[in-house]
Amino acid sequence: MRIDILSKTTLKLTLTADDMSNYDLCYEAFSQRGSDCRKTLGRLLSEAEEAEGAEMAARLLSEERRLFVEAFRRMDGGCMLYVSALTAHRRRKAQEETKCDVAPILFEAANESDMGRLCRCLLLERRQGAQFSSRLYTDGKRLRLEAVPQNTCRSRLIRLMGEFGTAICDELTAAYTAEHYRAVAGKDGAETGARIF
Numbered sequence: 001m002r003i004d005i006l007s008k009t010t011l012k013l014t015l016t017a018d019d020m021s022n023y024d025l026c027y028e029a030f031s032q033r034g035s036d037c038r039k040t041l042g043r044l045l046s047e048a049e050e051a052e053g054a055e056m057a058a059r060l061l062s063e064e065r066r067l068f069v070e071a072f073r074r075m076d077g078g079c080m081l082y083v084s085a086l087t088a089h090r091r092r093k094a095q096e097e098t099k100c101d102v103a104p105i106l107f108e109a110a111n112e113s114d115m116g117r118l119c120r121c122l123l124l125e126r127r128q129g130a131q132f133s134s135r136l137y138t139d140g141k142r143l144r145l146e147a148v149p150q151n152t153c154r155s156r157l158i159r160l161m162g163e164f165g166t167a168i169c170d171e172l173t174a175a176y177t178a179e180h181y182r183a184v185a186g187k188d189g190a191e192t193g194a195r196i197f
Helices: 017-022 035-046 051-063 087-097 112-127 154-162 171-180 189-196
Strands: 002-005 010-015 067-073 079-085 105-109 132-138 143-149 166-168 182-185
Touching: 035 067, 105 112, 105 154, 105 171, 112 132, 112 143, 112 154, 112 189, 132 171, 132 189, 143 154, 143 171, 143 189, 154 166, 182 189
Parallel strands: none
Antiparallel strands: 002 010, 010 079, 067 079, 105 143, 105 166, 132 143, 132 182
16 A cells, blocks of 8 residues: 655555455445545554555544545556545635734724614624724714724624724724724723613
């Protein structure tokens, strides 16, 4: 048996006819859905001699919830297997999307009702695991809520704020607001806004 590493998430296993008979395998064992295919791969890889490929294969089997296995018969009676992790690409993409910019986001409400609804939605997001700090400001006429993401993707907060009014993503405006507006709630403005509006 030969193991070739094609990428961080894909292996190619080449089995000879002797490998197939020694391990008492048939082509159909790899073309089935379900846990039987994973068990067969595990048994096969536990006896592999190529340490690097076998180590990666063992990692794929133990860490990846979903694997895509393609099996091709060879003319000599052997088999070629391509084993790919289906979730690793999605997980990497999700990690890239959640890399957070911690620049402040401002929301300027058209009225107190919109500010209250946004603040209540932000608190729901917090209950679902989003972390952000927030401050509530006023200049006597307008209300602004500043949110700074901590473990939450900035674009997620921008989209949420955009549903209720204008989301301002300008650090200069944030600095102007902090300097010229009066703080209604210097700490946890979303909770204060949800309570009073």
